[in-house]
Amino acid sequence: MRRMFLRLSTKLLNISIASLCRAKQLEKAEAAIIDGIRLGVLPDVVTYNTLITGYCQFIGFDAGYSIIHRMKEAGIAPDVVTYNSLMAGATRQHSITHCLDMFEEMREMGINPDVWSYNTLIHCFFKLGMPDEAYKIFHDVLLNISPCQATFNIMINGLCKNGCINNALMLFRYLQHHGYTPEIVTYNILINSLCKTGMWKDTMRLFEELRESGHAPNAITYTTVMKSCFRYKHFKEGLEIFLEMKSKGYAYDMFSYCTFLGALLKSGRRQDANNCIAHMIKIGYELDIASYNTLINWHCKEGKLENAYNLLNVVEERGLDCDKYTHTILIDGLCKAGNISGAQRHLNQMQMMGFDCLVAFNCFIDALCKVGRLDYALQVFHSMDIKDSFTYSSLVHNLCRARRYRLAAELLLSCIKSGMKILRSDQNAVVKGLSVTCSKTDVKRYKLKIRTAKLLHH
Template identity: 45%
Template sequence: MGRDPGRWRLPTRLLNICLAALCRGGSLDAAESVLVDAIRLGLPPDVVTYNTLLAAHCRAAGLEAGFAVVGRMREAGVDPDAVTYNSLIAGAARRGLPVHALDLFDEMLRSGIAPDSWSYNALMHCLFRSGHPEDAYRVFADMTEKGIAPCSTTYNTLLDGLFRAGYAMNAYSMFRYLQRSGLPVGIVTYNTMINGLCRSGKVGYARMVLRELGMTEHVPNVVTYTAVMKCCFRYGRFEQGLDTFLSLLDKGYISDVFPYCTVISALVKQGRMEEANTYCNLMVKNGSRLDSVCYNTLIHLRCQEGKLDDAFELVTMMEEGGLESDEYTFAILVNGLCKMGHIEAAEKQLCYMEMRGMQSNVVAYNSVVDALCKSKEVDAAIRLLQCMKLKDDFTYTTLVHGLCRVGRYHMASKFLRICLHEGNSVLASAKRAVISGLRSSGFKNDVRKLRIALNMAKLLRP
């Protein structure tokens, strides 16, 4: 007897709802187990089932994991559809792979699958984010030629992409066109405009759009105010930024810690520690749940004040709360210890950091190299540099200056040449110090070698 298709439609739909819930919660293994059990019981998965898993695998593990799900689809006799390709193109966008995204779009067309607005949106997003605004705009033109109606996401993608490509006024002109044409302009569009104009330094235009938003039926949200607040802080309008933050508080818009972290960081940079502490206490009092970014901000604040015991206590609280200290946390702690003269304790933190697999934390290593050089322990600084997996311009500049400070110009010249050979550079002041020191010490041959190396580095620099 044949199966009645209607008999299986509802269970498959329930299977898909269950898988979607598990995938949203990050329980991919559980979702896969449920699928295996469903197939064992004779419940056939459909294209929605596989698309749900494909999107989740792409987000969790990348494009290759998504292709693996496509292979399983085909083995099960389920053909990919537009949603399948949209998820793959979105996966390529997340990884910054524009060539892969274009190949997938072409494969979609060759397979006879008609792209929808989301296909074009995902492809434009990928091209904009990968630094190909002209190609992204051509995709938009192709979309309109094919008669596919753009949606609000399409226009928001275009606006954001134009800002990222440095075409702020083009984005502003498009925004005005949307308004004149009666096309969809919602709160997301306004936020995109305000944030993009702020990032581009067009503060006056951003304030104009913000005022216009206040005259519409759309209600400004935390994203709107946070964008304005960050803009004020970036361009030195600290009191305006604080006023914006207080407006957030008064209107009850603050639902997370990000606005708090923004204002606290700005105050710390200004050296206004007492005010920063006040907002820290207010944040905790209001019951905001601290995340790793917030903890790092607070740890930085305590280190700036020289309260290292409080900083380490915050690290303990952070880890007891289920959050792991990251590379930024260690960089803050190591830098704080070095500034207070506790170099040995800073080196112990480096060891602990290496045990956690963070040997690439160049900022933390640079802090210790700098502290050792300032203490005239240049041999220890050299040993540490030789253990570093990654080095940057600051690493070599610090060491070269440190060696010059103790009169070891020959060694400074050697590390400067190594630095240039590795494709790094040092500050002009360090170069001058080495050349001057070599001359005064009579190392004429070393001066000649160094000048050759400097000239070669100029020629090879892209």
């Protein structure tokens, strides 16, 4: 009876330790262990493994590893879970050295690595951009132990994230050929990666294959494919997927609705967009700032600035906080409408409110260039604390159009020296312009400066 009570007490202690570690209360977890020992409730390997996981997650690998010495002092031998937790902590810190050390130490102690030891090692190699090494470990898994579903998903996901989408697809087909039945998660990983790399047709083929495989696409699948359709202007297909998702009763969030709404507006389906908004309100969605930004952006692109500002008033009346995108959209709309002074005033207000104004400045500079106010655009450029490659590109392009090649050349070189990437078209325009206005020697000297700057600052 006493033995059962102690076992039950240790289990309760472990539950308490796990809860405290999840809440980042590591000092209290340590205190709970001490209190338990005083009461005669001795910690076991699960107690220390839980503590190791907490330390690795919230403090670091070294703190987690120090627990092993305490385990040994208490007469508790580490097990495979102990080392798997430490390997996971090393992976979180992107330390392949520590991860490999734990793998070797485990084997030296006579503990056989399990499938999760190998999974963690594979994941660590992928995180560090070492897909070839990850593949070697995967080969060892196939030879020595039985891989699990997670092993295949880690491999496919890792290959995708390291830019090896074709290798991921080849592995996927190879596994299918050898009797592997992929999960919906596996399909989602591949579909998401195909979407990100712009392989829209391949995305749709895999989506159709998923439908025919007996697996039902879930909300993540539908949302991912729908976004891909809209991104690459396949509005009809995107709308069909949204409606299919809706008909199957999947829960779709505000983001899905905003994506759908944005596509309706871009394709000119104003009445459908209005119906969509009405439906969102009817089912209980309160439009958030992202939804209003979508609508404001559409009105600005249609040149209906009065409607856009009316929506801004609605946003303020509802007590919502406008974000930097709201203000940037309005500034861009004013610029495109030719209201430069209005854009300047709004930009000044945006600065006073403490927003990040980089994109807004880029829109403003581009607008100034297009109306021929290059010198003022340069003044604004020099007043900016933060610039990006788009800031430089806009000015370089417009200076070349105005045949002010020397100034464009100085800005282009300055952009490279700042460690930013330049467009090939900008560089070609500058060199071509200098070839007309300068000597061949000056052009060669400038090209050498460009090459040198790229070598030193990239």
